[in-house]
Amino acid sequence: MLGACAKTGDNPASASAPQASAGAGEVNLYTTREPALVQPLLDAFTADTGIKVNTVLLKDGLTERLAAEGERSPADVLMTVDTGRLLDVVEAGHTQAVKSQVLEAAIPAHLRSPEGQWFALSLRDRVVYADKDLDLSGFTYEDLADPKWKGRVCIRSGQHPYNTSLFAAMIAHDGAEKTEAWLRGVKANLARKAAGGDRDVARDILAGICDIGVANAYYVGRMKNAEEGSEQRSWGDAIQVVRPVFASAADTGTHVNISGAAVARHAPNHDNAVKLLEYLVSDSSQSLYARANYEYPVKPGVALDPVVASFGQMKVDPLPLAEVVANRKLASELVDKVGFDN
Structure with missing residues (x-):
């Protein structure tokens, strides 16, 4: 099981890495997002699939943490905000390509990697x-x-x-x-x-x-x-x-930034990692993003929060x-x- 949180300023090289779990019922998430913003989505995923989400919160130092852990990293899914920060992780070689018809159908092409290395999950x-x-x-x-x-x-x-x-x-x-x-x-x-x-x-x-x-x-x-x-x-x-x-x-x-995610390069629970990403672009999850976070759904046609809807439809x-x-x-x-x- 993963630790709950890595504090800002921790030295990634000295941080004790959690033991990787290849159990069919788990997925290990490294995220820079505030726990309150993503936990309702993760709880819903577990309730619907039976897959337990072990979460590590990393306010800073995601790339450094992954570099320090190397091939023994237990990370399955990497989630962050800001396109630049997400692509920094990709360019450092900490992700792997994913081929998923579900993700490709839900996310417009300009909001995901052509090679499947990263995917937008919500828009800011x-x-x-x-x-x-x-x-x-x-x-x-x-x-x-x-x-x-x-x-x-x-x-x-x-x-x-x-x-x-x-x-x-x-x-x-x-x-x-x-x-x-x-x-x-x-x-x-x-x-x-x-x-x-x-x-x-x-x-x-x-x-x-x-x-x-x-x-x-x-x-x-x-x-x-x-x-x-x-x-x-x-x-x-x-x-x-x-x-x-x-x-x-x-x-x-309109210019948008994103919250997004990728599958970690050495993901021990690869299939569950893909399942989590696919779940996060389902209609129910996208609607929850819109209601809980007031972010704009990346998937077209999802119902908006009333306040967000009052701004009118957005052309990205x-x-x-x-x-x-x-x-x-x-x-x-x-x-x-x-x-x-x-």
């Missing part, structure tokens, strides 16, 4: 929060640099993975030179220093510090469903969600996520070059 759309009284129909990401928004935009650090992913997508669509100019324009429009978290954008809109900001949509579900009279509820009630698209792309959509940017990830380093360099966080 990067949207605009706006004062609830503003009319922002037809808004684009490029509009954030329009001088009419000078002193009216809020955003967290440009070096946060949520933002470097968006900026990397902008590079893929518009090129580095135009993206640099766009970043300078967005910085010129900031109402305050690029800092804090996504929910702080809603807080500052309510406070009148800014009128619009960039954040992930799923936080709005948490805020609007917070306790009546709480601060977070007031933040959520003060804003509307607008899903921008890329103005320069002929076939365009069809740009392959691997192309976005390829531009992460350049995006980070541009953030520093323009002094975005200064």
Whole structure:
């Protein structure tokens, strides 16, 4: 049986690795996701299949842990958030290809590895929060640099993975030179220093510090469903969600990041690992993602949480996520070059 948690900052090389179990009724999950967000899905999987899920929470150091364990690693499924972090694990050689008609039918091609090395399980759309009284129909990401928004935009650090992913997508669509100019324009429009978290954008809109900001949509579900009279509820009630698209792309959509998973390279319970991934893209699991986490289902046609449904249907940017990830380093360099966080 696996240990329950590996704490942030643990030395992976010195961490005692759990003994691998090849029992037909188990699967070993290494995850960076908050336990409360995934446990309902894992409990449902066990109830439906009889397969026990042994979970190790790794807030940091997933790649290092796998490298230290090597071939003796008991990990079957690797689950994380952020496309870049997931592909870092893949590129380090810690995953294996999976061929599954169930996964291929459920997940659009641009949201999974062509070789079956990784799969998106839910979507985190990067949207605009706006004062609830503003009319922002037809808004684009490029509009954030329009001088009419000078002193009216809020955003967290440009070096946060949520933002470097968006900026990397902008590079893929518009090129580095135009993206640099766009970043300078967005910085010129900031109402305050690029800092804090996504929910702080809603807080500052309510406070009148800014009128619009960039954040992930799923936080709005948490805020609007917070306790009546709480601060977070007031933040959520003060804003509307607008899903921008890329103005320069002929076939365009809203930028998304993901939660995703892969089968570990040395998975001792390979078949159960694939069963878990397939279960997580079933209609029931995708609906649970939407209700419990307010994330957007990766599988088309799944019922949405009412708050998420109120944002309207989303067309996802069809740009392959691997192309976005390829531009992460350049995006980070541009953030520093323009002094975005200064």
